[in-house]
Amino acid sequence: MMKTGRYWKDQGIVLKSINFGELDRIVTLFTRKKGKINVIAKGARKVGNRFGPALDCPAISNFMFYNGRGMPVLSQAEIVDCHREIGKKTNQWVFANYLLFAIDRCYEPEESDERIFETVLFYLDLSTKCENFYILALKFRIDLIRFLGFLPRIRSCAVCGKPFKKIPQGWSVASGGMICEKCFSSIADIHYLPPNMMTLLAKLMTFSCASCLSIQLRENQFAYLDRFVSEYLTYHVGKKITEWKIFLERFQEAS
Ligand SMILES: [Zn+2]
Incomplete structure (x- = not known):
């Protein structure tokens, strides 16, 4: 008090x-x-x-x-x-x-x-x-995820902890990161991510903000990552964190 x-x-x-x-x-x-x-x-x-x-x-x-x-x-x-x-x-x-x-x-x-x-x-x-608000909005949410303490694991399996030799395709929001092939079957919310998306995600997570700004994203790649990062944040925060694209569109429609 x-x-x-x-x-x-x-x-x-x-x-x-x-x-x-x-x-x-x-x-x-x-x-x-x-x-x-x-x-x-x-x-x-x-x-x-x-x-x-x-x-x-x-x-x-x-x-x-x-x-x-x-x-x-x-x-x-x-x-x-x-x-x-x-x-x-x-x-x-x-x-x-x-x-x-x-x-x-x-x-x-x-x-x-x-x-x-x-x-x-x-x-x-x-x-x-x-x-470049598309990259800034992605990088900001990744920073938020880091500060909130649930940065996904990308160098080793989020379940068994075994380091990856090559980028895996398995991803689990609930387990918090990339999943090795051996652990695929034990995860209820397993998703298969395209390898290029895994690579882009890893870059966004590890590059400085200035370096991220030089990443070239096609519109469909941005849409994928925008949804992906917001879904991850939404799951771990327990409140809906709207995608940047939708947030911007809602504003444009209202004005
Ligand atoms: Zn594993």
Whole structure:
């Protein structure tokens, strides 16, 4: 139980917000130290309120909070970077929203992870310089999988642990990785992946982000990997993590 009457600071980014009462908003933030938190921003719906664009997505701000009797109260917000340039280009803006959507789905309240906070800042910054959102969206989800602690095994069998001499075709989402031929029959959710997809997946998992950007993907290859990575994340997080292509299409249809 947090003590009431105490002020504290944290840096964060707005994941989402909903109207509350006539003048307030309940804002979900992802903060550097505390992870995902819900706070109340009193008076945030008033024109010319003191928070200004700090509560707009995807602004990064230094926040000050006050522990009230219920959820923490946002008392001050000072913008560090409002990412104005992201709002100017549709796909960049949708990509920023995709990062925040995935974080919101993958993390429980107060599950802090400074690495993923830094990673979101990294991808937001990168999205202003590079428009290969197909690769960025894949690589970001793979980073998420790594930070959440369920990176698939690709060098040795996810069941028996035996190192691979050549890339196998068996894959199991539940077992968490590639499966050797001997273990095929013991796995209920065995899938057979085309070898070129296994190779691409291994590259995406092991290459740096900069090197991943030089990978050439055909549209059908991207569609396959997009679905594949989202299905893996969805299974292990227990919440639906929409594919980038579908997320983008939904936005384009709505606008
Ligand atoms: Zn095996």
